[in-house]
Amino acid sequence: MKRPFKTRIKTLKIDGIDVGAREDETLLELAQENDIFIPTLCHLEGVHDIGGCRLCLVEVKGTNKLLPACMTYAEEGMEVTTNSERLQMYRRQVLDLLFSERNHVCSVCVSNGHCELQWLAGKLGISHVGVPYLYPQLSVDASHRFYIYDPNRCILCTRCVRVCDEIEGAHTWDVMGRGTDCLIISDLNQPWGTSDTCTRCGKCVQVCPTGALFHKTKAVAEMEKRRDFLPYLRTMREGRK
Amino acid sequence: MSTKQTLATVWLDGCSGCHMSFLDIDERLLELAVLADLVYSPLVDTKEFPEMVDITLIEGAVSSEEDYHKIKKVRAHTRLLVSLGDCAVTANVPAMRNRFSVRSVLERAYLENADLNQQIPVEVIPSLRERSVPVHQVVPVDIFIPGCPPSNDTIYYGLTELLAGRRPDFGTMTRFGA
Amino acid sequence: MLERLEEIAATEQLFAEEFAHTVNVCMAAGCMSSQSGLIKEAFDKEIERGGVERRCRVRGTGCMGLCAAGPLVTVDSQTPDEVLYQQVKVEDVPDIINALEGQPVKRLQCSIDIPFFKRQKKIVLENSGIIDPERIEEYIARDGYSALLRAITEMSPSDVIDEIVASGLRGRGGGGYPTGLKWTTVAKSDGEVKYVICNADEGDPGAFMDRSVLESDPHRILEGMAIAGYAIGASQGYVYVRGEYPLAVARLKTAIRQARRSNMLGSGIGGTPFNFHVDIRLGAGAFVCGEETALIASIEGKRGQPRPRPPYPAEYGLWGCPTLINNVETLASVAPIVRNGGEWYAQYGTATSKGTKVFALAGGIRNTGLIEVPMGTSLRDIIYDIGGGISAMGECKAIQTGGPSGGCIPAAYLDTLVDYESLAALGSIMGSGGMIVMDESTSMVDVARYFMEFCMTESCGRCVPCRVGTVHMYNILDKFSRHEGTQDDLVLLEKLCDMVRNTSLCGLGQTAPNPVLSTLRYFRSEYMDCMIPEPDGAEIINETLEVAQ
Numbered sequence: 031m032k033r034p035f036k037t038r039i040k041t042l043k044i045d046g047i048d049v050g051a052r053e054d055e056t057l058l059e060l061a062q063e064n065d066i067f068i069p070t071l072c073h074l075e076g077v078h079d080i081g082g083c084r085l086c087l088v089e090v091k092g093t094n095k096l097l098p099a100c101m102t103y104a105e106e107g108m109e110v111t112t113n114s115e116r117l118q119m120y121r122r123q124v125l126d127l128l129f130s131e132r133n134h135v136c137s138v139c140v141s142n143g144h145c146e147l148q149w150l151a152g153k154l155g156i157s158h159v160g161v162p163y164l165y166p167q168l169s170v171d172a173s174h175r176f177y178i179y180d181p182n183r184c185i186l187c188t189r190c191v192r193v194c195d196e197i198e199g200a201h202t203w204d205v206m207g208r209g210t211d212c213l214i215i216s217d218l219n220q221p222w223g224t225s226d227t228c229t230r231c232g233k234c235v236q237v238c239p240t241g242a243l244f245h246k247t248k249a250v251a252e253m254e255k256r257r258d259f260l261p262y263l264r265t266m267r268e269g270r271k
Numbered sequence: 272m273s274t275k276q277t278l279a280t281v282w283l284d285g286c287s288g289c290h291m292s293f294l295d296i297d298e299r300l301l302e303l304a305v306l307a308d309l310v311y312s313p314l315v316d317t318k319e320f321p322e323m324v325d326i327t328l329i330e331g332a333v334s335s336e337e338d339y340h341k342i343k344k345v346r347a348h349t350r351l352l353v354s355l356g357d358c359a360v361t362a363n364v365p366a367m368r369n370r371f372s373v374r375s376v377l378e379r380a381y382l383e384n385a386d387l388n389q390q391i392p393v394e395v396i397p398s399l400r401e402r403s404v405p406v407h408q409v410v411p412v413d414i415f416i417p418g419c420p421p422s423n424d425t426i427y428y429g430l431t432e433l434l435a436g437r438r439p440d441f442g443t444m445t446r447f448g449a
Numbered sequence: 450m451l452e453r454l455e456e457i458a459a460t461e462q463l464f465a466e467e468f469a470h471t472v473n474v475c476m477a478a479g480c481m482s483s484q485s486g487l488i489k490e491a492f493d494k495e496i497e498r499g500g501v502e503r504r505c506r507v508r509g510t511g512c513m514g515l516c517a518a519g520p521l522v523t524v525d526s527q528t529p530d531e532v533l534y535q536q537v538k539v540e541d542v543p544d545i546i547n548a549l550e551g552q553p554v555k556r557l558q559c560s561i562d563i564p565f566f567k568r569q570k571k572i573v574l575e576n577s578g579i580i581d582p583e584r585i586e587e588y589i590a591r592d593g594y595s596a597l598l599r600a601i602t603e604m605s606p607s608d609v610i611d612e613i614v615a616s617g618l619r620g621r622g623g624g625g626y627p628t629g630l631k632w633t634t635v636a637k638s639d640g641e642v643k644y645v646i647c648n649a650d651e652g653d654p655g656a657f658m659d660r661s662v663l664e665s666d667p668h669r670i671l672e673g674m675a676i677a678g679y680a681i682g683a684s685q686g687y688v689y690v691r692g693e694y695p696l697a698v699a700r701l702k703t704a705i706r707q708a709r710r711s712n713m714l715g716s717g718i719g720g721t722p723f724n725f726h727v728d729i730r731l732g733a734g735a736f737v738c739g740e741e742t743a744l745i746a747s748i749e750g751k752r753g754q755p756r757p758r759p760p761y762p763a764e765y766g767l768w769g770c771p772t773l774i775n776n777v778e779t780l781a782s783v784a785p786i787v788r789n790g791g792e793w794y795a796q797y798g799t800a801t802s803k804g805t806k807v808f809a810l811a812g813g814i815r816n817t818g819l820i821e822v823p824m825g826t827s828l829r830d831i832i833y834d835i836g837g838g839i840s841a842m843g844e845c846k847a848i849q850t851g852g853p854s855g856g857c858i859p860a861a862y863l864d865t866l867v868d869y870e871s872l873a874a875l876g877s878i879m880g881s882g883g884m885i886v887m888d889e890s891t892s893m894v895d896v897a898r899y900f901m902e903f904c905m906t907e908s909c910g911r912c913v914p915c916r917v918g919t920v921h922m923y924n925i926l927d928k929f930s931r932h933e934g935t936q937d938d939l940v941l942l943e944k945l946c947d948m949v950r951n952t953s954l955c956g957l958g959q960t961a962p963n964p965v966l967s968t969l970r971y972f973r974s975e976y977m978d979c980m981i982p983e984p985d986g987a988e989i990i991n992e993t994l995e996v997a998q
Binding site: 133134135136137148166 | 354357360361362363364366367369370402404405407408412415416417419441443446447448
């Protein structure tokens with residue numbers, strides 16, 4: 031028998047607050063609607079989620095597994111905790127790992143002051159990094175006419191890959207390699223400036239949370255990124271269907 | 272014997288910007304002077320690190336053999352060790368050489384980029400360690416004050432709290448690269 | 450249709466009886482790598498030269514199990530017991546042929562009256578080493594495809610599932626999820642199109658169960674998949690084999706072709722309306738593609754990276770359709786269960802883990818090879834009785850099960866009866882069946898380091914804890930193996946283990962700390978022995994004293 035209604039409405043508790051939700055809403059969306067802060071670096075409104083950064087992990091009563099808020103859908107009677115001491119500890123550790131992985135030097139970074147990684151570190155109270163730094167050897171790609179790609183500041187959130195594929199439709203960016211050797215590459219790992227697929231739209235630059243992708247002509251003070259275009263574009267597209 | 276607390280500052284591999292920011296506390300330095308004696312610092316004339324210091328601020332990363340031995344000794348003679356500024360906390364700019372070998376860094380600095388007298392110094396200048404690392408990778412650190420440099424207000428707040436026997440909570444006052 | 454199968458079986462039987470002697474040469478990867486291919490050729494030539502083609506035939510068969518003694522050859526002279534020859538060389542071939550009518554060649558003979566053969570119970574491996582994997586007729590002659598025909602002609606899909614549920618079979622890929630429950634879920638999921646996937650991306654170091662089954666009895670997998678397809682309502686199956694198994698792929702291809710020709714795969718199987726097609730997809734060498742969601746991404750042509758579950762593939766799998774993913778060994782158990790009934794299968798094993806399990810014995814054990822035993826056999830029986838004990842001098846120190854996701858079980862627990870729960874209680878897992886035996890010379894820190902290096906290089910890089918956490922854990926373990934560890938390192942290592950286990954996206958990361966945790970649990974003193982002799986603290990105290998003077 032088919033369900034008599036289209037979308038079911040669920041009621042659940044997030045941090046003790048009663049919340050009403052459509053069944054297709056994620057815990058992250060619900061938290062944001064209700065002004066509950068859940069940190070995230072890979073989530074980007076307008077493109078699909080991957081659950082990769084693990085910062086949005088939350089506790090749900092009844093399961094001992096931590097679930098990514100960005101990919102967990104509302105369920106009836108759920109009791110969600112978004113900010114326990116344990117979660118805070120893991121989130122700080124995730125940031126520790128990210129800072130140690132590549133060569134993040136905030137003081138000389140073009141995104142200093144406009145960086146989501148840096149901002150989150152402050153927000154979550156990271157005063158220092160508890161693991162040794164890895165210092166990989168990575169070279170900067172400045173071959174593009176307008177933009178620069180500096181993998182030293184990349185956190186592999188793949189926002190650029192997803193926005194290029196799903197919104198711009200160019201699929202210039204992708205991921206190469208495995209583990210910590212993963213690298214965001216343009217086309218078939220060729221200099222960005224020689225890419226045949228890149229449309230120079232700059233969406234990847236706007237969505238990059240750190241200084242890994244940036245404008246050639248902009249100074250530190252001007253490096254604010256604009257990503258309000260994304261939900262707008264998506265709404266426009268869905269409206270047209 | 273004075274009942275005042277003792278304060279020291281140490282300059283490792285850094286640009287001295289954190290010390291400048293410390294001096295930038297300006298007239299409030301006089302208030303600090305009431306609470307503590309500055310017993311060892313690049314800013315005072317003491318040559319030997321005292322037997323025991325209450326609070327020591329460290330500027331800079333641990334880059335050379337000299338830094339390494341100095342910080343070991345300072346830690347042994349300090350009650351409360353404070354990493355002041357990004358170089359001490361993250362190794363910051365000094366660590367940007369870590370991706371290259373010490374040899375190639377020296378060659379770049381003293382041979383390729385030198386117009387006169389092209390030679391790598393072997394005397395007087397302390398030899399570089401393989402990697403430039405944050406202070407807490409070498410010795411335990413009690414308090415971290417990130418920032419490049421931390422502002423005078425941040426330093427003043429941190430010091431007054433510590434001298435009052437409280438653990439400062441910097442909140443959003445400072446951050447990496449601030 | 451069943452009659453046709455019986456006809457094929459009867460013809461095959463007659464054909465076999467024409468020969469007084471059958472020489473079987475193991476042609477699975479283990480013996481092939483010690484040149485059993487040349488030995489088979491030598492037999493062909495020798496028989497031709499001796500003019501005994503009428504009385505004697507040579508066959509290539511699948512894995513006979515005792516890989517340590519390869520290349521293996523058996524001679525079946527239609528007497529109750531076969532003669533097994535071990536470590537056969539090309540030069541030995543004439544002697545073996547000359548001995549056909551008389552006494553066996555003593556110097557090469559290996560007794561089959563040893564625990565290695567006597568104590569096994571073969572269900573999955575019932576045909577391995579006995580039939581020629583490249584001939585469907587031989588599979589049919591041993592009741593092959595009769596289960597499929599029975600299922601699609603006499604049973605309803607839910608009857609089939611009931612048998613699987615009754616058998617108590619649990620996933621043999623490592624997780625141990627009840628197979629019947631999985632089938633039920635997929636069968637109930639909404640969807641016009643469903644898929645069956647056979648996960649043959651076996652990647653654990655030291656494990657070769659799936660490879661051997663595919664090389665020795667590929668039709669068994671196809672039959673299991675077709676039965677699964679019928680049960681859940683799928684008409685398309687994929688076998689995802691790792692590219693490093695060329696022989697398995699070749700045999701599987703042959704098998705699919707033969708099965709299609711015999712109408713055991715394809716459209717209108719056995720004259721019924723049931724259609725089931727099987728295609729092969731090759732892995733490109735990524736271990737993580739053994740994880741079901743990564744495997745699905747790989748089949749879809751995407752980068753092989755896992756995604757968070759739920760939704761599980763049973764609901765949302767290949768191309769968004771409900772998908773049943775089972776491991777090779779699980780699917781290989783299906784045909785015998787349907788043929789003999791779930792009850793029959795459930796008589797073997799323990800209360801919670803039914804049936805038999807194939808293990809690949811490797812490491813410092815005398816009888817390296819492939820074995821199948823009922824669940825609930827003790828580790829001691831497996832290692833000392835069936836496995837023949839430790840190959841080097843000394844005693845067994847630990848047994849590693851479950852590959853990089855498993856743990857090391859110390860020798861003190863040798864009397865543990867093997868099942869899913871007992872191994873989990875010891876901090877290891879059943880895993881897919883790799884069993885690496887370590888003698889007293891093994892450094893447990895090095896073992897942990899080895900597996901961490903494996904996880905580090907096999908991490909897909911999608912989630913932060915696994916991608917970066919494994920690197921830090923590896924670096925610390927490397928320090929320990931250089932005897933440069935410190936107390937702080939140990940604290941950090943345990944912190945990272947906890948974090949990576951609880952926050953990683955998929956099973957690879959969640960279980961990556963297991964080898965470290967289990968060695969820390971049982972062999973902590975070895976980590977202590979790998980620390981710098983004089984801690985930093987002592988140095989500082991000395992300096993303080995100097996100043997004080």
